[in-house]
Amino acid sequence: MSVLIVIPARYASVRYPGKALVPLRGATGQEKSLIQRSWDAAQAVGGVDRVVIATDDHRIRTEAEGFGAEVVMTSATCRNGTERCAEALDALGGAFDIVVNLQGDAPLTPPWFVEDLIAALNAHPIAEMATPVLRCDGRALGGFLDDRRAGRVGATTAVFGAEGKALYFSKEVIPHVADGAWDDHTVTPVFHHVGVYAYRPAALAAYARWTPGPLEQLEGLEQLRFLERDHPVQCVEVDARGQQFWELNNPEDVTRIERILGELGMA
Template structure:
Protein backbone atom coordinates (compact mmCIF):
# COMPACT_ATOMS: atom_id res chain seq x y z
CA UNK A 1 0.00 0.00 0.00
CA UNK A 2 1.79 3.16 -1.22
CA UNK A 3 2.28 5.97 1.28
CA UNK A 4 2.91 9.64 0.52
CA UNK A 5 4.00 11.98 3.33
CA UNK A 6 3.17 15.64 2.78
CA UNK A 7 4.58 18.37 5.02
CA UNK A 8 2.33 21.43 4.61
CA UNK A 9 4.08 24.70 5.42
CA UNK A 10 2.95 28.30 5.09
CA UNK A 11 4.80 31.48 5.97
CA UNK A 12 1.81 33.65 6.88
CA UNK A 13 0.85 31.96 10.14
CA UNK A 14 -1.59 34.09 12.16
CA UNK A 15 -0.01 33.32 15.53
CA UNK A 16 3.60 32.98 14.41
CA UNK A 17 4.50 34.44 10.98
CA UNK A 18 7.53 32.81 9.38
CA UNK A 19 7.37 29.84 11.73
CA UNK A 20 8.66 27.19 9.24
CA UNK A 21 11.96 29.09 8.92
CA UNK A 22 12.54 29.55 12.65
CA UNK A 23 15.79 27.87 13.66
CA UNK A 24 15.98 25.36 16.48
CA UNK A 25 19.29 24.42 18.07
CA UNK A 26 19.83 20.72 18.73
CA UNK A 27 21.78 18.95 21.46
CA UNK A 28 25.05 19.32 19.57
CA UNK A 29 24.53 23.00 18.87
CA UNK A 30 23.43 22.53 15.24
CA UNK A 31 20.78 25.09 14.25
CA UNK A 32 18.25 23.83 11.69
CA UNK A 33 14.99 25.36 10.54
CA UNK A 34 11.71 23.98 11.79
CA UNK A 35 10.78 22.79 8.30
CA UNK A 36 14.07 20.93 7.90
CA UNK A 37 13.64 19.20 11.26
CA UNK A 38 10.09 18.19 10.30
CA UNK A 39 11.33 16.88 6.94
CA UNK A 40 14.04 14.84 8.65
CA UNK A 41 11.41 13.36 10.96
CA UNK A 42 9.32 12.38 7.92
CA UNK A 43 12.28 10.80 6.15
CA UNK A 44 12.84 8.53 9.16
CA UNK A 45 9.40 6.89 8.75
CA UNK A 46 9.64 3.29 7.56
CA UNK A 47 7.39 2.38 4.64
CA UNK A 48 7.00 5.88 3.21
CA UNK A 49 7.32 5.89 -0.58
CA UNK A 50 7.70 9.66 -1.00
CA UNK A 51 8.13 12.76 1.16
CA UNK A 52 7.30 16.25 -0.12
CA UNK A 53 7.02 19.75 1.32
CA UNK A 54 3.85 21.55 0.19
CA UNK A 55 3.94 25.36 0.37
CA UNK A 56 2.75 28.54 -1.31
CA UNK A 57 5.80 30.58 -0.36
CA UNK A 58 9.02 30.95 -2.37
CA UNK A 59 11.09 31.52 0.78
CA UNK A 60 10.04 28.15 2.16
CA UNK A 61 10.54 26.53 -1.26
CA UNK A 62 14.09 27.87 -1.51
CA UNK A 63 14.97 26.78 2.03
CA UNK A 64 13.47 23.30 1.57
CA UNK A 65 15.20 22.65 -1.73
CA UNK A 66 18.41 23.87 -0.11
CA UNK A 67 18.42 20.92 2.32
CA UNK A 68 17.34 18.42 -0.35
CA UNK A 69 13.55 18.25 -0.01
CA UNK A 70 11.14 17.77 -2.90
CA UNK A 71 8.71 20.72 -3.01
CA UNK A 72 5.19 20.95 -4.40
CA UNK A 73 3.85 24.48 -4.84
CA UNK A 74 0.23 24.91 -3.79
CA UNK A 75 -2.16 27.85 -3.84
CA UNK A 76 -2.39 30.52 -1.18
CA UNK A 77 -6.11 29.84 -0.80
CA UNK A 78 -5.58 26.67 1.25
CA UNK A 79 -6.93 27.45 4.71
CA UNK A 80 -5.23 24.56 6.53
CA UNK A 81 -2.82 21.68 6.13
CA UNK A 82 -5.46 19.17 5.08
CA UNK A 83 -6.55 21.34 2.14
CA UNK A 84 -2.89 21.79 1.19
CA UNK A 85 -2.33 18.02 1.33
CA UNK A 86 -5.35 17.44 -0.90
CA UNK A 87 -4.01 19.93 -3.44
CA UNK A 88 -0.50 18.47 -3.31
CA UNK A 89 -1.77 14.91 -3.81
CA UNK A 90 -3.76 16.04 -6.84
CA UNK A 91 -0.78 17.99 -8.23
CA UNK A 92 1.36 14.86 -7.98
CA UNK A 93 -1.18 12.92 -10.03
CA UNK A 94 -2.79 11.04 -7.14
CA UNK A 95 -2.47 7.29 -7.01
CA UNK A 96 -1.27 6.94 -3.43
CA UNK A 97 -3.30 4.66 -1.19
CA UNK A 98 -2.56 6.58 2.02
CA UNK A 99 -1.58 10.25 2.31
CA UNK A 100 0.05 11.34 5.57
CA UNK A 101 -0.06 14.94 6.75
CA UNK A 102 3.00 15.48 8.95
CA UNK A 103 2.53 19.08 9.96
CA UNK A 104 5.58 21.25 9.72
CA UNK A 105 5.46 22.41 13.35
CA UNK A 106 6.02 18.99 14.93
CA UNK A 107 9.71 18.16 14.43
CA UNK A 108 9.86 15.86 17.46
CA UNK A 109 7.31 13.43 15.98
CA UNK A 110 8.83 9.95 16.43
CA UNK A 111 8.79 7.76 13.34
CA UNK A 112 6.77 5.07 15.10
CA UNK A 113 3.88 7.52 15.65
CA UNK A 114 3.42 7.70 11.88
CA UNK A 115 4.07 3.99 11.34
CA UNK A 116 1.48 3.05 13.99
CA UNK A 117 -0.95 5.54 12.48
CA UNK A 118 -0.70 4.04 8.99
CA UNK A 119 -1.07 0.54 10.42
CA UNK A 120 -4.17 1.62 12.35
CA UNK A 121 -5.83 3.07 9.25
CA UNK A 122 -5.10 -0.12 7.32
CA UNK A 123 -6.86 -2.15 10.01
CA UNK A 124 -10.02 -0.01 9.95
CA UNK A 125 -11.62 0.07 6.49
CA UNK A 126 -14.50 2.27 7.76
CA UNK A 127 -12.21 5.14 8.75
CA UNK A 128 -11.39 7.78 6.18
CA UNK A 129 -8.83 9.46 8.41
CA UNK A 130 -6.70 8.43 11.38
CA UNK A 131 -4.73 10.50 13.86
CA UNK A 132 -2.50 9.61 16.84
CA UNK A 133 -3.22 10.33 20.50
CA UNK A 134 -0.79 10.15 23.40
CA UNK A 135 -1.90 9.67 27.01
CA UNK A 136 -0.74 12.57 29.17
CA UNK A 137 1.15 12.06 32.38
CA UNK A 138 0.76 14.55 35.21
CA UNK A 139 3.67 16.70 34.06
CA UNK A 140 2.30 17.07 30.54
CA UNK A 141 -1.20 17.78 31.81
CA UNK A 142 0.14 20.49 34.10
CA UNK A 143 1.81 22.10 31.08
CA UNK A 144 -1.49 22.08 29.19
CA UNK A 145 -3.30 23.72 32.09
CA UNK A 146 -0.56 26.31 32.59
CA UNK A 147 -0.74 27.31 28.93
CA UNK A 148 -4.49 27.80 29.12
CA UNK A 149 -4.27 29.80 32.36
CA UNK A 150 -1.78 32.11 30.68
CA UNK A 151 -3.87 32.54 27.55
CA UNK A 152 -1.59 30.47 25.32
CA UNK A 153 -2.83 27.93 22.81
CA UNK A 154 -0.87 24.83 23.73
CA UNK A 155 -1.55 21.26 22.74
CA UNK A 156 -4.89 19.86 21.57
CA UNK A 157 -6.72 17.17 23.53
CA UNK A 158 -8.95 14.38 22.22
CA UNK A 159 -11.76 12.22 23.53
CA UNK A 160 -12.80 9.04 21.75
CA UNK A 161 -14.90 5.90 22.06
CA UNK A 162 -13.76 2.48 23.25
CA UNK A 163 -13.36 1.53 19.58
CA UNK A 164 -11.16 4.56 18.91
CA UNK A 165 -13.75 6.66 17.07
CA UNK A 166 -13.14 10.33 17.79
CA UNK A 167 -15.84 12.09 19.80
CA UNK A 168 -14.25 15.53 20.00
CA UNK A 169 -11.00 17.48 19.77
CA UNK A 170 -10.39 20.72 21.65
CA UNK A 171 -7.75 23.30 22.45
CA UNK A 172 -9.22 23.28 25.93
CA UNK A 173 -8.25 20.48 28.31
CA UNK A 174 -10.89 17.74 28.00
CA UNK A 175 -12.15 15.75 29.75
CA UNK A 176 -12.33 17.73 32.98
CA UNK A 177 -10.20 16.30 35.78
CA UNK A 178 -10.99 17.31 39.34
CA UNK A 179 -7.68 16.51 40.94
CA UNK A 180 -3.92 16.91 40.56
CA UNK A 181 -1.70 14.12 39.29
CA UNK A 182 1.88 13.19 40.13
CA UNK A 183 4.36 14.06 37.35
CA UNK A 184 4.75 10.44 36.19
CA UNK A 185 1.14 9.41 36.85
CA UNK A 186 -1.09 8.42 33.94
CA UNK A 187 -4.10 10.71 33.46
CA UNK A 188 -7.39 10.33 31.55
CA UNK A 189 -6.39 13.19 29.20
CA UNK A 190 -5.02 12.42 25.73
CA UNK A 191 -2.80 14.78 23.77
CA UNK A 192 -3.77 14.88 20.11
CA UNK A 193 -0.63 14.59 17.99
CA UNK A 194 -1.02 16.76 14.87
CA UNK A 195 -0.43 14.05 12.29
CA UNK A 196 -3.09 12.63 9.96
CA UNK A 197 -3.34 9.69 7.59
CA UNK A 198 -6.09 9.91 4.98
CA UNK A 199 -7.65 7.64 2.46
CA UNK A 200 -7.62 9.54 -0.86
CA UNK A 201 -11.42 9.60 -1.17
CA UNK A 202 -11.90 11.35 2.17
CA UNK A 203 -9.02 13.73 1.48
CA UNK A 204 -10.37 14.71 -1.95
CA UNK A 205 -13.85 15.38 -0.52
CA UNK A 206 -12.59 17.62 2.28
CA UNK A 207 -11.95 20.93 0.44
CA UNK A 208 -15.50 20.99 -0.97
CA UNK A 209 -17.12 20.88 2.47
CA UNK A 210 -17.90 24.24 4.09
CA UNK A 211 -16.19 25.21 7.32
CA UNK A 212 -18.56 24.29 10.14
CA UNK A 213 -19.03 25.99 13.51
CA UNK A 214 -16.88 23.52 15.46
CA UNK A 215 -13.91 23.89 13.12
CA UNK A 216 -14.38 27.66 13.06
CA UNK A 217 -14.54 28.03 16.83
CA UNK A 218 -11.74 25.61 17.73
CA UNK A 219 -9.52 26.26 14.72
CA UNK A 220 -9.04 22.49 14.33
CA UNK A 221 -9.19 21.17 10.78
CA UNK A 222 -10.01 17.55 11.70
CA UNK A 223 -13.39 18.63 13.06
CA UNK A 224 -14.59 19.21 9.49
CA UNK A 225 -14.50 15.44 8.90
CA UNK A 226 -16.59 14.85 12.01
CA UNK A 227 -19.05 17.62 11.14
CA UNK A 228 -19.60 15.85 7.82
CA UNK A 229 -20.20 12.42 9.36
CA UNK A 230 -16.82 10.86 8.57
CA UNK A 231 -15.28 8.42 11.03
CA UNK A 232 -12.01 9.72 12.48
CA UNK A 233 -9.92 6.98 14.06
CA UNK A 234 -7.78 7.84 17.09
CA UNK A 235 -4.72 5.58 17.32
CA UNK A 236 -3.07 5.49 20.72
CA UNK A 237 0.71 5.67 20.48
CA UNK A 238 3.47 5.20 23.05
CA UNK A 239 6.10 7.82 23.84
CA UNK A 240 8.81 5.20 24.61
CA UNK A 241 10.48 7.81 26.77
CA UNK A 242 10.49 10.47 24.07
CA UNK A 243 9.20 13.94 24.84
CA UNK A 244 6.83 15.51 22.36
CA UNK A 245 5.57 19.01 21.68
CA UNK A 246 4.55 21.16 18.72
CA UNK A 247 5.82 24.64 18.03
CA UNK A 248 2.67 26.74 18.43
CA UNK A 249 4.02 29.96 19.95
CA UNK A 250 7.39 31.77 20.08
CA UNK A 251 7.71 30.61 23.70
CA UNK A 252 7.80 27.01 22.48
CA UNK A 253 11.22 27.44 20.82
CA UNK A 254 13.07 27.21 24.13
CA UNK A 255 10.81 24.34 25.23
CA UNK A 256 11.62 22.33 22.10
CA UNK A 257 15.33 23.10 22.32
CA UNK A 258 15.33 21.97 25.94
CA UNK A 259 13.60 18.72 24.97
CA UNK A 260 16.09 18.07 22.16
CA UNK A 261 18.98 18.68 24.56
CA UNK A 262 17.54 16.28 27.12
CA UNK A 263 17.01 13.59 24.48
CA UNK A 264 20.36 14.16 22.78
CA UNK A 265 18.76 15.03 19.44
CA UNK A 266 20.84 17.10 17.10
Protein backbone atom coordinates (compact mmCIF):
# COMPACT_ATOMS: atom_id res chain seq x y z
CA MET A 1 0.00 0.00 0.00
CA SER A 2 1.22 3.49 -0.82
CA VAL A 3 1.33 5.89 2.13
CA LEU A 4 1.41 9.69 2.12
CA ILE A 5 2.16 11.77 5.22
CA VAL A 6 0.77 15.30 5.15
CA ILE A 7 1.90 17.81 7.77
CA PRO A 8 -0.73 20.57 7.82
CA ALA A 9 0.58 23.90 9.11
CA ARG A 10 -0.85 27.38 9.31
CA TYR A 11 0.50 30.66 10.63
CA ALA A 12 -2.76 32.09 11.95
CA SER A 13 -3.25 29.65 14.82
CA VAL A 14 -6.06 30.91 17.04
CA ARG A 15 -4.39 29.96 20.33
CA TYR A 16 -0.78 30.60 19.34
CA PRO A 17 -0.26 32.66 16.15
CA GLY A 18 2.95 31.86 14.31
CA LYS A 19 3.70 28.77 16.35
CA ALA A 20 4.80 26.76 13.30
CA LEU A 21 7.91 28.96 13.15
CA VAL A 22 8.65 29.00 16.88
CA PRO A 23 12.24 27.83 17.54
CA LEU A 24 12.71 24.82 19.80
CA ARG A 25 16.10 24.14 21.36
CA GLY A 26 17.32 20.55 21.34
CA ALA A 27 19.77 18.63 23.50
CA THR A 28 22.84 20.21 21.87
CA GLY A 29 21.46 23.73 22.04
CA GLN A 30 20.58 23.76 18.35
CA GLU A 31 17.33 25.52 17.49
CA LYS A 32 14.93 24.22 14.88
CA SER A 33 11.48 25.55 14.11
CA LEU A 34 8.44 23.60 15.23
CA ILE A 35 7.62 22.75 11.61
CA GLN A 36 11.13 21.41 11.00
CA ARG A 37 10.96 19.21 14.08
CA SER A 38 7.58 17.90 12.90
CA TRP A 39 9.14 17.18 9.48
CA ASP A 40 11.98 15.30 11.21
CA ALA A 41 9.39 13.22 13.09
CA ALA A 42 7.67 12.31 9.81
CA GLN A 43 10.98 11.33 8.18
CA ALA A 44 11.58 8.77 10.94
CA VAL A 45 8.39 6.81 10.11
CA GLY A 46 8.95 3.57 8.20
CA GLY A 47 6.91 2.38 5.23
CA VAL A 48 6.06 5.86 3.92
CA ASP A 49 6.25 6.79 0.24
CA ARG A 50 6.07 10.57 0.42
CA VAL A 51 5.99 13.38 3.00
CA VAL A 52 4.68 16.89 2.27
CA ILE A 53 3.95 20.02 4.29
CA ALA A 54 0.59 21.60 3.45
CA THR A 55 0.22 25.30 4.21
CA ASP A 56 -1.41 28.49 3.01
CA ASP A 57 1.34 30.76 4.32
CA HIS A 58 4.44 31.78 2.34
CA ARG A 59 6.47 32.31 5.53
CA ILE A 60 5.99 28.65 6.40
CA ARG A 61 6.69 27.67 2.79
CA THR A 62 9.98 29.59 2.82
CA GLU A 63 11.03 28.00 6.12
CA ALA A 64 10.08 24.49 4.98
CA GLU A 65 11.80 24.70 1.61
CA GLY A 66 14.85 26.04 3.42
CA PHE A 67 15.36 22.72 5.20
CA GLY A 68 14.50 20.65 2.13
CA ALA A 69 10.81 19.83 2.64
CA GLU A 70 8.30 19.37 -0.17
CA VAL A 71 5.50 21.91 0.18
CA VAL A 72 1.95 21.88 -1.18
CA MET A 73 0.17 25.24 -1.06
CA THR A 74 -3.44 25.01 0.06
CA SER A 75 -6.20 27.58 0.43
CA ALA A 76 -6.71 29.84 3.43
CA THR A 77 -10.30 28.59 3.71
CA CYS A 78 -9.30 25.21 5.19
CA ARG A 79 -10.88 25.08 8.65
CA ASN A 80 -8.58 22.46 10.12
CA GLY A 81 -5.76 20.05 9.35
CA THR A 82 -8.02 17.33 7.99
CA GLU A 83 -9.51 19.66 5.40
CA ARG A 84 -5.98 20.80 4.51
CA CYS A 85 -4.90 17.16 4.07
CA ALA A 86 -7.86 16.54 1.77
CA GLU A 87 -6.92 19.53 -0.36
CA ALA A 88 -3.26 18.49 -0.48
CA LEU A 89 -4.19 14.95 -1.53
CA ASP A 90 -6.34 16.35 -4.33
CA ALA A 91 -3.49 18.61 -5.47
CA LEU A 92 -1.13 15.62 -5.61
CA GLY A 93 -3.52 13.61 -7.76
CA GLY A 94 -4.85 11.30 -5.05
CA ALA A 95 -2.76 8.25 -5.92
CA PHE A 96 -2.27 6.90 -2.38
CA ASP A 97 -3.95 4.13 -0.40
CA ILE A 98 -3.48 5.69 3.04
CA VAL A 99 -3.09 9.34 4.01
CA VAL A 100 -1.59 10.20 7.39
CA ASN A 101 -2.23 13.56 9.02
CA LEU A 102 0.79 14.24 11.24
CA GLN A 103 -0.08 17.57 12.75
CA GLY A 104 2.54 20.27 12.67
CA ASP A 105 2.41 20.92 16.42
CA ALA A 106 3.38 17.39 17.51
CA PRO A 107 7.15 17.09 16.99
CA LEU A 108 7.52 14.47 19.73
CA THR A 109 5.34 11.92 17.93
CA PRO A 110 7.27 8.62 18.01
CA PRO A 111 7.50 6.91 14.61
CA TRP A 112 5.90 3.71 15.88
CA PHE A 113 2.68 5.60 16.69
CA VAL A 114 2.24 6.29 12.98
CA GLU A 115 3.46 2.83 11.96
CA ASP A 116 0.87 1.26 14.29
CA LEU A 117 -1.89 3.30 12.63
CA ILE A 118 -0.80 2.21 9.16
CA ALA A 119 -0.69 -1.41 10.33
CA ALA A 120 -4.18 -1.09 11.83
CA LEU A 121 -5.67 0.09 8.53
CA ASN A 122 -3.83 -2.66 6.65
CA ALA A 123 -5.22 -5.25 9.08
CA HIS A 124 -8.80 -3.89 8.94
CA PRO A 125 -9.73 -3.23 5.30
CA ILE A 126 -13.18 -1.90 6.20
CA ALA A 127 -11.84 0.71 8.64
CA GLU A 128 -12.14 4.25 7.24
CA MET A 129 -9.78 6.05 9.60
CA ALA A 130 -7.74 5.44 12.72
CA THR A 131 -6.09 7.52 15.44
CA PRO A 132 -3.76 6.62 18.33
CA VAL A 133 -4.52 6.81 22.04
CA LEU A 134 -2.05 6.58 24.88
CA ARG A 135 -2.94 5.45 28.39
CA CYS A 136 -1.89 8.12 30.89
CA ASP A 137 0.27 7.51 33.92
CA GLY A 138 -0.23 9.64 37.01
CA ARG A 139 2.38 12.17 35.92
CA ALA A 140 0.69 12.85 32.59
CA LEU A 141 -2.76 12.98 34.15
CA GLY A 142 -1.51 15.45 36.75
CA GLY A 143 -0.28 17.70 33.93
CA PHE A 144 -3.68 17.57 32.23
CA LEU A 145 -5.46 18.51 35.45
CA ASP A 146 -2.99 21.32 36.16
CA ASP A 147 -3.67 22.76 32.70
CA ARG A 148 -7.41 22.72 33.22
CA ARG A 149 -7.13 24.37 36.65
CA ALA A 150 -4.96 27.11 35.12
CA GLY A 151 -7.44 27.65 32.28
CA ARG A 152 -4.99 26.45 29.63
CA VAL A 153 -6.11 24.43 26.62
CA GLY A 154 -4.16 21.25 27.17
CA ALA A 155 -4.20 17.74 25.80
CA THR A 156 -7.22 15.96 24.34
CA THR A 157 -8.61 12.86 26.00
CA ALA A 158 -10.54 10.01 24.40
CA VAL A 159 -13.07 7.42 25.51
CA PHE A 160 -13.82 4.35 23.42
CA GLY A 161 -15.58 1.01 23.52
CA ALA A 162 -14.25 -2.50 23.98
CA GLU A 163 -13.36 -2.89 20.29
CA GLY A 164 -11.65 0.49 20.07
CA LYS A 165 -14.56 2.38 18.51
CA ALA A 166 -14.40 5.99 19.66
CA LEU A 167 -17.25 7.26 21.83
CA TYR A 168 -16.03 10.82 22.36
CA PHE A 169 -13.02 13.15 22.39
CA SER A 170 -12.74 16.20 24.62
CA LYS A 171 -10.45 18.98 25.79
CA GLU A 172 -11.78 18.20 29.24
CA VAL A 173 -10.29 15.31 31.19
CA ILE A 174 -12.65 12.38 30.64
CA PRO A 175 -13.67 10.10 32.21
CA HIS A 176 -13.84 11.96 35.52
CA VAL A 177 -11.11 10.95 37.96
CA ALA A 178 -10.44 11.91 41.55
CA ASP A 179 -7.55 14.37 41.80
CA GLY A 180 -4.48 12.83 43.41
CA ALA A 181 -5.74 9.26 43.19
CA TRP A 182 -2.68 8.10 41.19
CA ASP A 183 1.00 8.62 41.81
CA ASP A 184 3.40 9.52 39.01
CA HIS A 185 4.08 6.01 37.77
CA THR A 186 0.75 4.19 38.07
CA VAL A 187 -1.60 3.66 35.15
CA THR A 188 -4.91 5.53 35.05
CA PRO A 189 -8.23 5.09 33.20
CA VAL A 190 -7.59 8.25 31.15
CA PHE A 191 -6.36 8.05 27.57
CA HIS A 192 -4.48 10.87 25.87
CA HIS A 193 -5.57 11.28 22.27
CA VAL A 194 -2.50 11.70 20.07
CA GLY A 195 -3.22 14.14 17.26
CA VAL A 196 -2.37 11.85 14.36
CA TYR A 197 -4.88 10.41 11.88
CA ALA A 198 -4.70 7.82 9.12
CA TYR A 199 -7.48 7.92 6.53
CA ARG A 200 -8.70 6.08 3.50
CA PRO A 201 -8.80 8.64 0.66
CA ALA A 202 -12.58 8.23 0.27
CA ALA A 203 -13.19 9.06 3.93
CA LEU A 204 -10.93 12.11 3.66
CA ALA A 205 -12.77 13.35 0.57
CA ALA A 206 -16.16 12.87 2.26
CA TYR A 207 -15.02 14.78 5.34
CA ALA A 208 -14.11 17.81 3.25
CA ARG A 209 -17.69 17.95 1.91
CA TRP A 210 -19.35 17.91 5.34
CA THR A 211 -20.06 21.06 7.32
CA PRO A 212 -18.77 21.19 10.92
CA GLY A 213 -21.25 20.05 13.55
CA PRO A 214 -21.92 21.68 16.94
CA LEU A 215 -19.66 19.35 18.93
CA GLU A 216 -16.71 19.96 16.62
CA GLN A 217 -17.23 23.69 16.96
CA LEU A 218 -17.63 23.61 20.74
CA GLU A 219 -14.60 21.43 21.40
CA GLY A 220 -12.46 22.64 18.51
CA LEU A 221 -11.68 19.00 17.66
CA GLU A 222 -11.80 18.12 13.97
CA GLN A 223 -12.24 14.35 14.48
CA LEU A 224 -15.67 14.92 16.03
CA ARG A 225 -17.02 15.64 12.54
CA PHE A 226 -16.70 11.91 11.80
CA LEU A 227 -18.59 10.94 14.97
CA GLU A 228 -21.31 13.52 14.38
CA ARG A 229 -21.86 12.03 10.92
CA ASP A 230 -21.98 8.52 12.41
CA HIS A 231 -18.73 7.45 10.77
CA PRO A 232 -16.67 5.32 13.18
CA VAL A 233 -13.26 6.38 14.37
CA GLN A 234 -10.96 3.49 15.30
CA CYS A 235 -8.79 4.17 18.34
CA VAL A 236 -5.49 2.31 18.34
CA GLU A 237 -3.79 2.01 21.72
CA VAL A 238 -0.07 2.67 21.40
CA ASP A 239 2.83 2.17 23.77
CA ALA A 240 5.00 5.18 24.61
CA ARG A 241 7.88 2.85 25.55
CA GLY A 242 8.79 5.21 28.36
CA GLN A 243 8.94 8.26 26.09
CA GLN A 244 7.05 11.41 27.05
CA PHE A 245 4.71 12.88 24.47
CA TRP A 246 3.41 16.46 24.33
CA GLU A 247 1.93 18.80 21.74
CA LEU A 248 2.63 22.50 21.41
CA ASN A 249 -0.70 24.17 22.12
CA ASN A 250 0.33 27.18 24.21
CA PRO A 251 3.47 29.31 24.66
CA GLU A 252 3.98 27.59 28.02
CA ASP A 253 4.48 24.27 26.20
CA VAL A 254 7.77 25.41 24.62
CA THR A 255 9.75 24.91 27.82
CA ARG A 256 8.17 21.52 28.42
CA ILE A 257 8.92 20.30 24.89
CA GLU A 258 12.49 21.58 25.01
CA ARG A 259 13.00 19.71 28.29
CA ILE A 260 11.75 16.48 26.69
CA LEU A 261 13.96 17.04 23.63
CA GLY A 262 16.89 17.33 26.00
CA GLU A 263 15.92 14.19 27.92
CA LEU A 264 15.65 12.27 24.64
CA GLY A 265 19.00 13.57 23.43
CA MET A 266 17.43 15.01 20.28
CA ALA A 267 19.66 17.61 18.61
